[in-house]
Amino acid sequence: MESTIGLLLILFILLLINLNTCAYSQRPAVVNAGAIFSFDSVIGKAAKAAMEVAVSDVNKDSRILNGTKMKLFMGDTNCSVFKGSIGAFQMLERDVVAIIGPQSSTVSHMVSQIANGVQVPIISYAATDPTLSSLQFPYFFRTTQSDSYQMAAMANLIDFYGWKEVIAIYVDDEYGRNGVFSLDDEVEKRMSKISYKLALPTNFDLNDITDVLNKSIPYGPRVYIIHIHPDPALKIFQVANKLNMMTDDYVWLATDWLCTTLASFSPSNQSSFGIIEGVVGLCQHIPQSSRKKNFGSNVYGLYAYDAVWTVAHTIDTFLNQQKNMTFSFVGSQFGKLKIFDGGKQFVKILSETNFDGLTGPIQFNADRNLVPRGYEVFSIAQLAIHNVGYWSNHSGLSVVPPESIKVNKSRSSPSDEKLGVITWPGGKTARPRGWVIGDKERPLRIGVPKRASFVEFATELSNHTIQGYCIDVFMQALKLVPYDLPYKFMPFGDGLSNPSYDDLVRFVADDVFDGAVGDIAIVTNRTKIVDYTQPYATTGLVIVVPINNSKASTWVFLRPFTIEMWCVTAAAFVLIALVMWLLEHRVNDDFRGPLKRQLVTIFLFSFSTLFKRNQEDTVSPLGRMVMVVWLFLLMVITSSYTASLTSILTVEQLSSPITGIDSLVSSHLPIGYQVGSFAYTYLAENLYVPRSRLKPLGSPEAYDRALRLGPHNGGVAAIVDELTYIELFLSEYADYGIVGQPFTRSGWGFAFKRDSPLATTLSLSILQLAENGKLQEIHDNWFCKNGCLNSLGRDSEPNQLHMSSFWGLFIICAVFSLTALVLFLLQTVSQYIYFKRQQMMVEPYSPSSSSRRCYGVLFNFFNFIDEKEEAIKNMFKKDDHPEPPHAV
Numbered sequence: 106m107e108s109t110i111g112l113l114l115i116l117f118i119l120l121l122i123n124l125n126t127c128a129y130s131q132r133p134a135v136v137n138a139g140a141i142f143s144f145d146s147v148i149g150k151a152a153k154a155a156m157e158v159a160v161s162d163v164n165k166d167s168r169i170l171n172g173t174k175m176k177l178f179m180g181d182t183n184c185s186v187f188k189g190s191i192g193a194f195q196m197l198e199r200d201v202v203a204i205i206g207p208q209s210s211t212v213s214h215m216v217s218q219i220a221n222g223v224q225v226p227i228i229s230y231a232a233t234d235p236t237l238s239s240l241q242f243p244y245f246f247r248t249t250q251s252d253s254y255q256m257a258a259m260a261n262l263i264d265f266y267g268w269k270e271v272i273a274i275y276v277d278d279e280y281g282r283n284g285v286f287s288l289d290d291e292v293e294k295r296m297s298k299i300s301y302k303l304a305l306p307t308n309f310d311l312n313d314i315t316d317v318l319n320k321s322i323p324y325g326p327r328v329y330i331i332h333i334h335p336d337p338a339l340k341i342f343q344v345a346n347k348l349n350m351m352t353d354d355y356v357w358l359a360t361d362w363l364c365t366t367l368a369s370f371s372p373s374n375q376s377s378f379g380i381i382e383g384v385v386g387l388c389q390h391i392p393q394s395s396r397k398k399n400f401g402s403n404v405y406g407l408y409a410y411d412a413v414w415t416v417a418h419t420i421d422t423f424l425n426q427q428k429n430m431t432f433s434f435v436g437s438q439f440g441k442l443k444i445f446d447g448g449k450q451f452v453k454i455l456s457e458t459n460f461d462g463l464t465g466p467i468q469f470n471a472d473r474n475l476v477p478r479g480y481e482v483f484s485i486a487q488l489a490i491h492n493v494g495y496w497s498n499h500s501g502l503s504v505v506p507p508e509s510i511k512v513n514k515s516r517s518s519p520s521d522e523k524l525g526v527i528t529w530p531g532g533k534t535a536r537p538r539g540w541v542i543g544d545k546e547r548p549l550r551i552g553v554p555k556r557a558s559f560v561e562f563a564t565e566l567s568n569h570t571i572q573g574y575c576i577d578v579f580m581q582a583l584k585l586v587p588y589d590l591p592y593k594f595m596p597f598g599d600g601l602s603n604p605s606y607d608d609l610v611r612f613v614a615d616d617v618f619d620g621a622v623g624d625i626a627i628v629t630n631r632t633k634i635v636d637y638t639q640p641y642a643t644t645g646l647v648i649v650v651p652i653n654n655s656k657a658s659t660w661v662f663l664r665p666f667t668i669e670m671w672c673v674t675a676a677a678f679v680l681i682a683l684v685m686w687l688l689e690h691r692v693n694d695d696f697r698g699p700l701k702r703q704l705v706t707i708f709l710f711s712f713s714t715l716f717k718r719n720q721e722d723t724v725s726p727l728g729r730m731v732m733v734v735w736l737f738l739l740m741v742i743t744s745s746y747t748a749s750l751t752s753i754l755t756v757e758q759l760s761s762p763i764t765g766i767d768s769l770v771s772s773h774l775p776i777g778y779q780v781g782s783f784a785y786t787y788l789a790e791n792l793y794v795p796r797s798r799l800k801p802l803g804s805p806e807a808y809d810r811a812l813r814l815g816p817h818n819g820g821v822a823a824i825v826d827e828l829t830y831i832e833l834f835l836s837e838y839a840d841y842g843i844v845g846q847p848f849t850r851s852g853w854g855f856a857f858k859r860d861s862p863l864a865t866t867l868s869l870s871i872l873q874l875a876e877n878g879k880l881q882e883i884h885d886n887w888f889c890k891n892g893c894l895n896s897l898g899r900d901s902e903p904n905q906l907h908m909s910s911f912w913g914l915f916i917i918c919a920v921f922s923l924t925a926l927v928l929f930l931l932q933t934v935s936q937y938i939y940f941k942r943q944q945m946m947v948e949p950y951s952p953s954s955s956s957r958r959c960y961g962v963l964f965n966f967f968n969f970i971d972e973k974e975e976a977i978k979n980m981f982k983k984d985d986h987p988e989p990p991h992a993v
Contacts, residue, residue: 133430136173136420138413139196140205141180141189141216147335147369148208148231151406153179156205159413169421177205177413182212190215197223198441200432202423202451203416205409210234210280217242223435224448226455228415230408234279235287238472244452246473248412248464249405250389250480252284255360258387258480258496259330260291262358265502265522268539269860270300270326271358274317274341276333277304284332284360298860300326305333314344322348323547325861328356328539335366342380353531356539357384361404364388364483367490368403378488383530390479390495391464392508404464408475411462419455423447426454479507486528493525538588540862543619548591549863551579552609552618554625554781555598558804559830561887563623565596574887578641579622579855581879582870594622602803603781610635613856620863621856626827628783628851636859639868640852641880646784647831649824650763651812652842665749669908674742677915681735684922687929727925734921738914745910763823765845770794774822777802777811784825787849805834812841829853833888 140156143149160177163169178199180192189212196204197219204220207213208231217237220227226244229237235253237245263271273288275281281304289299301324303317318341321329331341345351363386370377389404423430432443445451459468468476479497483490497507502522529537543549553571556564563573571594583590595618598604606625613621614634626644627637666674763769769776770792778784780801788794800821802808814820826834828847835841857864874880 132171132424133173135176136170136424136430137176137178137199137201138203138205138416138420139178139180139193139199139201141182141192141196141212142206142208142231143184144179144181146184146208147337147366148403148405151369151403152206152208152230152409155406155410156413159410163414163417169417171421171424173420173424175413175417175420182207182209184209184212186212186215190219193219194442197225197443200430200443201225202420202430202445202447203228203455205230205412205416207232208405210237210283211278213237213245214279217245220244222444223442224445224452226448226452228412228455230412231405232280234283236279236283238474243473244448246415246455246469248415248462248467248475249408250477251472251474252280252360253287254474254477254498255387255389255480256284256288256291257498259288259358259360260295260297261496261502261522262385262387262482263292263297263328263330264295265524266356266536266539268326268328268356269297269862270540271297271328271330272301272303272321272324272326273299273330273332274303274305274321275331276307276309278307280334281305281332285330288330288332299330300324300860309333309340311340311344314341315348318344318348318350322350325540325542327354327537327541328358330358330360331363332360333362335362335369337366337369339366339377339380342384346380351380351383351530353529353533353537354541355530356537357381357530359384359386361387361389361480364481365403365405375488378485378490381485382488383528383532384485385493385527385529386483386485387496388481388483390481390497390507392478392506407464411464411467414460414462415455415458415467418458418460419451422454423451426450482524484525484527491525491528493527494523538862542588542863543591545591548593549619550617551592551594552597552612552621552623553594554604554606554609554621554623555596555600556604556623557598557600557602558779558807559603559624559833561833562829565600571596573623574883575623575641575853577883577887578871578874578880579867581874581883582641582867585870585873586866597621603779605781606783607631607786610856613858616858619858620861624829624853625856626783626851627854628787630786631783631856634859635856636861636864637854637856638864639871640854641871641874642829642853642884643850644827644829644853645847645851646787646825646849647828647843647847648763648766648769648845649808649812649826649831649834649841650822650844651815651840665746667907670911673908673915677738677918681731681918681922684731684926687926727929731922731925734918738918741914742911763844766792766848769823769825772822773798774816775800775820777808777821777824779803779826779830782826784827788825805837808834809838809841827851836888 142152144153156177156179160175163175178196178201180196182189182192189207189209193204193216203226204216205228207216207227207229210232213227213229213232213234214237217227221242221244224244226246227242229245229247230249232247233249233252233255235251235256237247238251238253271292273285275285285299285302289302292298301321303321305313305317333341342351342357345355345357351357363381363384367378391404391407429447431446433446435442435444456469456473459466461467465478466476470476477498479495479500481492482494482496482502484493485491494502494504495506496502497510500507500510502524503510504523504525526534528534553563553565553576556562556573561574563571563575565571576594583592597609597612597618606623607630609618609621609623610625610631611634612618621635624642625631625637627640631637663671763772763774775798776788776794777800778788780803785799785801788799789796800811802811802821802824808824811820812824816822823844824831828843831843835843855864855867871880874883
C-alpha cells in the first residue's frame with residue numbers, strides 16, 4: 106500500500122515536471138530579425154560591424170531574452186530600391202519579427218509599404234527623410250534624428266549669421282528632395298529663403314557637379330547648403346576648388362553627411378581635409394560616455410547598435426507577456442510571404458521603448474522618431490575638425506552641450522545665442538557677406554527709363570550717355586557702399602515716349618534687370634513684387650489747372666477776418682490805448698498836455714504798434730508789462746492776417762471750376778496724366794474714374810496745349826501728375842497753378858529684386874546723403890540754377906480767421922491789462938488817502954453836505970490822478986518835514 110502511494114507520488118511529480126517543461130517550451134529558442142542595408146557604403150560598413158557586435162552582446166546578456174537567442178539575417182540592397190524590395194521579401198519569408206534598416210530613405214519608402222501589409226515594424230538607424238514620419242507609415246521607426254530637426258538647426262545657423270538668400274545643392278531622391286523642402290520651410294520661418302535649388306543625379310560624377318556649380322556662379326547668393334549622401338571622395342569640394350569657389354566670397358554649409366564621411370577617414374587620408382578648409386557642418390550630437398568612446402564608430406554605427414538592442418528589448422517584453430509569435434500566410438498567390446500576427450502589439454511595445462543605449466536614452470516621440478538630442482556645429486580649419494558649438498530646439502545655438510542646459514528653459518532669444526570662432530573659406534574669421542552683387546564678368550544690370558519728356562530726371566542722350574537727377578543720386582549713393590559694385594546701365598524704352606514704369610519694375614521682378622534706377626514711384630502694386638530703397642525724393646499726386654491774372658476784389662483785404670474778429674480787434678486797440686494812457690499819464694510827459702494832444706497820442710500810440718516802433722516810450726513797469734503782451738498778440742494776429750490774405754489773393758486767380766480732387770472726380774470732365782505714370786492706375790482703380798476720361802500726355806508742351814484747349818475743345822480740364830514733375834512744368838509755364846493739396850503721399854526709390862541686400866545697402870547710403878546735405882545739393886544743381894521753386898500747393902477756399910482761434914490770446918492780454926490797471930488804482934488810492942491825512946493835519950475839518958462832500962472827493966481824486974507822480978512825491982516830502990513856527 107505504501108509502495109503504491111509512493112509510486113503515485115513519483116508519477117505526479119514527473120507529470121508536474123513534464124507540464125512545466127511543456128509550458129517553458131512555448132518560449133521560442135530563436136527569434137529572427139532582419140537587416141537590409143548597403144554593405145559597401147560608408148554607413149553600411151560601420152553599421153554591419155556594429156550590428157554584429159550588438160547581436161553578440163544581446164545573446165551573451167543573461168538579463169534579456171531569458172534564454173531565447175536572437176538571430177539577425179542581413180541582406181545587401183546596394184542602395185537600390187529594386188534590390189531592397191527583393192531583400193525585404195526574402196527577409197519576411199524567414200519569419201522575422203522586425204527589419205532593421207534600410208539606411209536609404211528611398212528604399213525605406215518602398216519597404217515601409219511592404220511592412221504595412223505584413224505588420225512587421227521597420228527600425229531604421231540612418232533613413233532621415235522627414236516624410237517617413239507621416240501617418241502613411243505606422244510601422245516605421247528610427248533610432249536616428251529626422252532631417253526636419255536637422256534642417257531647423259541649419260536654418261537657425263543661417264539666421265544667426267544674417268544670410269537672407271542661400272543656394273541648396275542636393276541629391277535628387279527622397280532623401281535629398283524632402284530634406285531641402287524641409288529646410289525651405291524652416292528658413293522661411295526666419296524670413297530667409299532658398300533662392301535656388303540645384304539637383305544632382307543619384308549617381309553623380311564630377312561632370313554633373315561641374316555643371317551645377319557653373320550654373321550657380323551667375324547667381325547672387327554665395328551661401329551653399331550641401332545635402333547629399335556620404336561621399337569619401339568629397340567630389341563636390343574637389344570641383345569647387347578647381348572652379349576657385351573656396352575663396353572668402355563663399356560660404357559652404359554641409360548637413361551631417363560630411364560628419365559621417367569624415368568619421369570614416371583613416372589617418373592616412375587626413376590630407377583630404379585640405380580641400381574642405383573653411384567648410385562648416387552639422388553632426389548629430391551624442392553625449393560623451395565611456396561606452397561610446399570604447400566603441401569607436403561613426404554616429405550611424407552607434408545608432409545601428411542601439412537599433413538591435415531596441416528590437417531585443419521589444420522581443421523580450423513581448424515574450425514576457427506570453428504572446429505567441431505566430432505568422433499567417435498572406436495567400437497562395439504570394440508564395441511563402443506571411444503576416445506577423447502579433448505585429449500590432451509588437452509595434453505598441455516598440456513605441457513605449459525606454460532604456461539607456463550606447464547613444465543615450467532610447468525613446469520614441471509621437472512621430473516614431475528618436476527623441477532629438479541636438480546637433481554639433483563643426484568647422485574645418487588647419488586640416489582638423491573644430492567643434493564650435495551646439496544646437497537644440499530648447500537652447501538654440503550655444504557653446505554649451507544641450508544636456509548641460511535645463512530642458513524646461515524657455516527658448517533662447519537670438520541675442521543669447523553664440524558660437525565659437527569659425528574660420529571661413531579664405532582663412533578669414535569675419536562673417537562673409539554671403540552675396541556677390543556683381544563682378545566684372547557679370548556686372549549688375551541696372552534698368553534706366555529712357556524718358557522722352559522731363560529728361561532732367563533720367564534719360565539716354567544721343568551719345569548713349571545716361572544722365573539725370575536720379576542717376577546722380579544713384580552714383581553718389583554707390584560711393585558710400587563699402588565694396589566694389591560693377592554695373593552697367595540698360596536703357597528701357599524707345600525714347601519716343603515715356604516707358605511704362607510698371608513694366609520696368611516687372612522686368613526687375615522677372616530677373617531681366619537686377620535693379621531699376623530712375624524716377625520710380627513707390628506704390629503698393631510695385632512693392633508686392635520688388636524691394637525699394639529708402640525714398641530719396643518725396644512727392645505726391647497734385648492737380649494743375651489754368652489760372653488768370655485778373656485783379657482781385659476792391660475790398661478783398663477785409664476778407665481774412667470775420668466781422669466779429671474785426672470788431673474785437675478794434676475794441677482791443679481802443680482799450681489798450683486807454684489802459685496805457687492811465688498807466689503812463691502820471692509818469693510820462695509824452696502822455697500829458699492839452700486834451701486834444703492827449704487824445705491823438707492815445708490812439709496813435711495804440712495803432713502805430715502795428716507798423717513801427719512807437720514815438721512815445723513807455724516808462725512805468727506796469728505799462729511795459731502790458732505792452733509786451735500786446736505786442737505778442739499783434740504779432741500773431743498780423744502773421745495770420747498776412748498768410749490768409751496771401752492765400753485769398755492767390756486763389757482768386759484760379760479760372761477753373763476745379764478746386765480739388767473731389768470736384769475733379771465728380772465733374773465728368775477729361776483729365777490728363779503723364780504717359781507711364783502711376784497716376785493712370787490710381788485714378789482708374791482707386792478713385793474709379795472712367796478710363797474714357799483719362800487722356801495720356803507725353804510732355805510739358807502737351808500739358809500746355811491740352812490745358813489751353815480746355816475740356817470742350819479736345820483738351821482737358823486738369824492734369825494729375827506727381828508734384829516733382831509739376832514743379833518743373835510750372836517753372837516754364839506761368840499760366841497754370843496747383844489746386845488743392847497733394848492727395849497721395851509717396852516717394853521715389855530705386856527698385857531691386859526681392860530680398861536683394863542692395864536695397865538695404867543703398868538705403869543706408871541715401872540716408873547718409875540726406876544727413877550730410879549732399880542729396881539737397883544734387884537737387885539744387887539740377888533744379889535750382891535760377892532759384893528754387895517754392896511749394897505751389899494752396900487751399901482752394903481758405904477759411905476766414907474766426908474769433909474762436911484767438912480767444913485765448915485776447916483773454917491773456919485782457920487779464921494782464923486788468924491786473925495792471927487794478928494795481929495802478931490800488932497804488933493811486935493808497936497815495937491819495939495818505940495825501941488827505943496829511944492835509945487834514947494842517948487844515949481843520951469843515952462839515953458840509955454829503956452830496957457836496959462826495960462830489961468834492963471825486964473831483965479831488967481825479968485832480969490827484971492828473972498830477973504828475975513827481976509832484977505828489979514832493980508834496981509828501983514837504984508834509985513829512987513842516988517848517989518850524991517863527992518866534993514872536
